Amino acid sequence: MEEYDYEELVTATESFSQKRLIGKGSHGLVYKGVLKDKKLVAIKKPITNTSEVVHDNSKLDNEIRVLLSLRENPHVINLLGTSQDSSNNKLLVMELMPQGSLHDLLHGCTTPPTWPKRVEIAIQVAKAVQFLHEGKPLVIHRDIKSANILFDSNWNTKLADFGLAVLKVDSQVSQPAGTIGYLDPCYITPSKLSTKNDVFSFGVVLLEIISGRKAIDMCRNPASIVDWAIPLIGEQRIVEICDTRIALPTYYMEATIRHMLCIAARCVSSNEDVRPSIGEIIRVIEIRVVQRIRFPIWMSFLRSVILLRRRQKLARRWQARCATHQQGDVHAHISSSGKLLLKEVLADITPN
Template identity: 35%
Template sequence: MNVPSLLLLPMWVTSTSFFSSIVIADARPDPAVSTTLVPLSHSQEAPISQFSSEMNAQSPGTPEVRVAHHQDLNKKILAALIVASTLLAVVLIFLVFFWVYLSKNSKKKSKSKSSANSGNAGGLPLKPMVNKLNTSAVIGKKGSAAVFDYQLLEAATNHFQERSVSGEGGRGVIYKARFSEKLLAAVKKLDDADQDAQREFENEVNWLSKIQHQNVVTLLGYCIHGQTRYLVYEMMQNGSLETQLHGPTHGSALTWHLRMKIAVDAARGLEFLHERCNPPVVHRDLKSSNILLDSDFNAKISDFGLAVSAQSTNNVKISGTVGYLAPEYLLNGKLTDKSDVYAFGIVLLELLMGRKPVEKMESTQCQSLVSWAMPQLTDRSKLPNIVDPVIKDTMDLKHLYQVAAVAVLCIQPEPSYRPLITDVLHSLIPLVPAELGGSLRASEPVATVGLDPSH
């Protein structure tokens, strides 16, 4: 039974009840012809002969009274039928219009739903950047990650030609993809099909489908084509921090304030993972190559393939990058949020000194940045001499000493001696100008200050 029929049924019952009540009410004896005998008082009594004569006189008129009563009843029934018919007609007209309205509304909803499903299988709105794509850009949706059509990725990257390569990431090559004149994205192509690579791919999609923060890279979607998997990220125009520091420019684009801004952005991203996610998340692979920079040098943490919940860190396979692994994790497999704090300390040293975490001294020997820098970080007379030449003599010495002190605390061998990332963040924010996201006032001494060798 359709909607109009369901609505018509109670209306018909109501009309019938109304009509029946009128008929029943009109079928009751009229008080004018009631047969109830009311005893008369003695004062009102008349002689029997007079009463009989009056009854005989009135008896011929009795049928006329009954006829008048039936005519009145017929009129009332006719009026009731007219009223009921009118009400029924109004109800029918209302139902017709209501049915037309519902049918139009359902068509609109089905159209919008089908168009939404063409861009996302779950029927939920995609992220703002994905919404800028044509509806043919994606063919489904899992969580908040869109499933891209392979042909679309192929067209956006010029068939994955070498000229579209923008860099290399963990386990794959990164291509620049142009979906429209206004929308660029980065596509990471993962050719490795072993179990570890597949697990990391699924882990990446799982975490980044849930995590949304201004300092965590946005995953637009993914694609699986044969044995090859693709991850589609928002475009980060300035590449990775590693490329900026250790690439062809050797950090020339990164001023002291920009470096501090990048450190604060990365700390904010880590604080979100450690303190605000439920359950907390341990990134497990924080390093300069996984800190990406957009066109304004806003830093965002990427690559969550190794990330784990802080509640399931027992018996975790040791994975990560040499030079960033905390000692307790590397030696004993003990993983906590303090392991990420250690890795952040290494990144902070890279920003200060412009050196890699592990550098080759000779063909068979390597030198750790921590072992080389630690003795000099705590010596104020030596510290200015190990600063990256690009930023040397460009910062307030007090700020330099404070950053060095924070780095030393982060890379302590004992995890309990390391600060929480929240404490690290609060120590660095005052060193970043307000226009770059910090709290440093313009009136404070931030101009170039020459370093005194005798210090």
């Protein structure tokens, strides 16, 4: 990990100018920076004008420690290095995610994502959580939400903001923490910390991806996305949950959405034993969801091949029949069986 000169970061962000501010995490502000070598980075610094500086620094220290414990993964934000100002406040230098957050895409974008893109996002977020839960050491993120899911230049997702994350090897566990709306209501004491807390948060994100509704929206009744969606899922009113800003999904995509909503319902269950592991979620998505997306493509391809071969067979029959008759007899042949064969060809090439 590289140690950056603080003055270089000041220059890179134009003295942490407001116009370079691109986000706010659970424990600091994030700025876009341009280093001397023209490399674009994201620089996170603590909020230093409040009484929470010590608390924020501890979160930055925790984020550094957690990220350093992880090997590189395509679905988790990459820590490039750190720096330190004259007051010993630490700064993080991370890869820049130029396309913003999932929260921005769902709630602030004039062109909402398509259904296939939403499925892709869900799979990538699940794989990020799987990487944390099945790694050594095991990591519990504790703040999985749409604002912490970022997009790189190719619109691939990465999970960010590890200030509240916990390494399971730690002997002391801090008090419950997270974001209202995504926070597991079962997580009320340090002893209740488990991977199921992240699974609950992931379930909320799934509901958010499908509905386009915020996790908590005080302008709606009920305000909680969980309280609103779960009764609808139980009554199989799937269409009412789907984001109304885009066309309703096709038959095959509707089946995909139905499976994802069933997964989400299990994730946010008040009974922790009902909640699946992230590994199980991945298996369900990859086996039941991805195959359903690809199935219509293979069906269309197979149908095209069958039709092509049938047309070729009919054409060969036509040529063979014409060749067996002399020129004077062709007209008579056409008037009988030939007309029937011609109707078969025309029927086959007419689109349904």
